[in-house]
Amino acid sequence: xxxxxxxxxxxxxxxxxxxxxxxxxxxxxxxxxxxxxxxxxxxxxxxxxxxxxxxxxxxxxxxxxxxxxxxxxxxxxxxxxxxxxxxxxxxxxxxxxxxxxxxxxxxxxxxxxxxxxxxxxxxxxxxxxxxxxxxxxxxxxxxxxxxxxxxxxxxxxxxxxxxxxxxxxxxxxxxxxxxxxxxxxxxxxxxxxxxxxxxxxxxxxxxxxxxxxxxxxxxxxxxxxxxxxxxxxxxxxxxxxxxxxxxxxxxxxxxxxxxxxxxxxxxxxxxxxxxxxxxxxxxxxxxxxxxxxxxxxxxxxxxxxxxxxx
Amino acid sequence: xxxxxxxxxxxxxxxxxxxxxxxxxxxxxxxxxxxxxxxxxxxxxxxxxxxxxxxxxxxxxxxxxxxxxxxxxxxxxxxxxxxxxxxxxxxxxxxxxxxxxxxxxxxxxxxxxxxxxxxxxxxxxxxxxxxxxxxxxxxxxxxxxxxxxxxxxxxxxxxxxxxxxxxxxxxxxxxxxxxxxxxxxxxxxxxxxxxxxxxxxxxxxxxxxxxxxxxxxxxxxxxxxxxxxxxxxxxxxxxxxxxxxxxxxxxxxxxxxxxxxxxxxxxxxxxxxxxxxxxxxxxx
Numbered sequence: 001x002x003x004x005x006x007x008x009x010x011x012x013x014x015x016x017x018x019x020x021x022x023x024x025x026x027x028x029x030x031x032x033x034x035x036x037x038x039x040x041x042x043x044x045x046x047x048x049x050x051x052x053x054x055x056x057x058x059x060x061x062x063x064x065x066x067x068x069x070x071x072x073x074x075x076x077x078x079x080x081x082x083x084x085x086x087x088x089x090x091x092x093x094x095x096x097x098x099x100x101x102x103x104x105x106x107x108x109x110x111x112x113x114x115x116x117x118x119x120x121x122x123x124x125x126x127x128x129x130x131x132x133x134x135x136x137x138x139x140x141x142x143x144x145x146x147x148x149x150x151x152x153x154x155x156x157x158x159x160x161x162x163x164x165x166x167x168x169x170x171x172x173x174x175x176x177x178x179x180x181x182x183x184x185x186x187x188x189x190x191x192x193x194x195x196x197x198x199x200x201x202x203x204x205x206x207x208x209x210x211x212x213x214x215x216x217x218x219x220x221x222x223x224x225x226x227x228x229x230x231x232x233x234x235x236x237x238x239x240x241x242x243x244x245x246x247x248x249x250x251x252x253x254x255x256x257x258x259x260x261x262x263x264x265x266x267x268x269x270x271x272x273x274x275x276x277x278x279x280x281x282x283x284x285x286x287x288x289x290x291x292x293x294x295x296x297x298x299x300x301x302x303x304x305x306x307x308x309x310x
Numbered sequence: 311x312x313x314x315x316x317x318x319x320x321x322x323x324x325x326x327x328x329x330x331x332x333x334x335x336x337x338x339x340x341x342x343x344x345x346x347x348x349x350x351x352x353x354x355x356x357x358x359x360x361x362x363x364x365x366x367x368x369x370x371x372x373x374x375x376x377x378x379x380x381x382x383x384x385x386x387x388x389x390x391x392x393x394x395x396x397x398x399x400x401x402x403x404x405x406x407x408x409x410x411x412x413x414x415x416x417x418x419x420x421x422x423x424x425x426x427x428x429x430x431x432x433x434x435x436x437x438x439x440x441x442x443x444x445x446x447x448x449x450x451x452x453x454x455x456x457x458x459x460x461x462x463x464x465x466x467x468x469x470x471x472x473x474x475x476x477x478x479x480x481x482x483x484x485x486x487x488x489x490x491x492x493x494x495x496x497x498x499x500x501x502x503x504x505x506x507x508x509x510x511x512x513x514x515x516x517x518x519x520x521x522x523x524x525x526x527x528x529x530x531x532x533x534x535x536x537x538x539x540x541x542x543x544x545x546x547x548x549x550x551x552x553x554x555x556x557x558x559x560x561x562x563x564x565x566x567x568x569x570x571x572x573x574x575x576x577x578x579x580x581x582x583x584x585x586x587x588x589x590x591x592x593x594x
Contacts, residue, residue: 011434013432015438016433016435018431018432018435019435019439022444022447023447026447026448026451026452027451029451029452034490136576136579138574139523139573140523140572140576140577140579141572142527142530142531142534142571142572142575143531143549144530144534144547144551145568145571145572148550148557148564148568149568151557152561154555156557156558156561163557180452188440222498241439243440243442243443244440246442246443246446246535247442247531247534247535250535251554260385261443261446262446262535262536262537264450265446265447265449265537266451266536266537268448268450268451268453270450270451273446273447273451274447274451276443277443277444280439280440280443281439284439284440285438285440288438
């Protein structure tokens, strides 16, 4: 178990290091930072002084190590727009994003998992058909189309709900629904196929054959086994609590991290983009790490085996 | 989705019969391909032509069957050109991604050892990060141009092809036919491209049809945010993005491209799922 934990934490750290490297490489490929920050007609001596001050003349590996060190100490640079630390700008947007993504996650789990289980247990019933149609729609309808259709129906036609902005919980209803419905459909389809897979296993037949009531067989044999693959996708959903609302926040002009990212990208505010990139990476990696731990708890086969497995 | 297609296609799904939903998918894809190829002939107007007297005309107008936008530009003509652009980007990106992924997979299978570990690590990294965020970061650093945008989309999903190609190439390399070709002196490039690739092509094509709709959704999402295809060029997501401003007064501007996006992804997924059931040997 200890070996498993060490291996997994090592991999998590490696992924974060890869993201930092990605940011460094992309940053360096995109042009000379001295020219990017100073104006083009700055005197050459000023540019040379700037390069010396920031160590841009040092060998690239020294710059790389220094970049790593700065990020490890939480120095993520300042926004080019208003000079405030990028990390502050991002941090103050997180609550707004979570106000959408957490309720949406509850909708996904509360709607998607039961619907998937029910559909698998009642295969080819009306509910099963409905779940499959919804799952197809959830995959083929992009979130911005779903969001705009909801606006068209509930704001424009019926006038029940506001179409954008952030002013009280009513404004959060449509974006949360947009995020929740699409995710619930995906999760339902996933849970359904995980359940169907498990229900076809020999141990389910054994459970029936030894006279176990169907309800107990499902509760104590099918559900725990179907939970293993489902945990993966739930982990991905938890990991995207921060980044999963980029498009939806833009549709509803919701001032969250996603909206900030889109604005920062169009303004080429690199420090803010880099900060969000790292935040997303850390969230994703943490979620994946927790998923791996859950695997260890849910699946005893992984715990005893020396290799991590997938 | 295949289950759905089969369920709707009759009570006894047989291998021979093509379900009606798949027919719909094939028909829609053909229609889209024809539209993209014949865009210059099919579009009644130039997609940038203004008709200031007919601004925000309703659909059903004798001159403009799908209406006009805020500058009086014909929605049908813009839609036709958008279909061409969006399909071209999605095709280009899918081909790039399949070629790149297969190459990486073959490299991993051929060299094993450290090369394989690096490829697998990159694949894990790509799969773990939301692609939209990575793409946005690249666009922020490099700015936007159409070739860069297509290449960027071409990075989407390469890790799936790499995993598939690596696994299948390792399996194929152990088989006697690859050994036989090697014995008569064929170099690695010839063994992989002429002998192994045709044998694993059907699996790769199936994953291309499954990735293609996702690329369309990604492109339209980025263009919707104003960070993909830039005006005066137009694409499906771009049309939805600008049409959103007129959602109260002229919802058709945004509904027409939105419908095309949904139907196209639906059609390709239906056909892709059906192909997977028929072609993918790993499922038999």
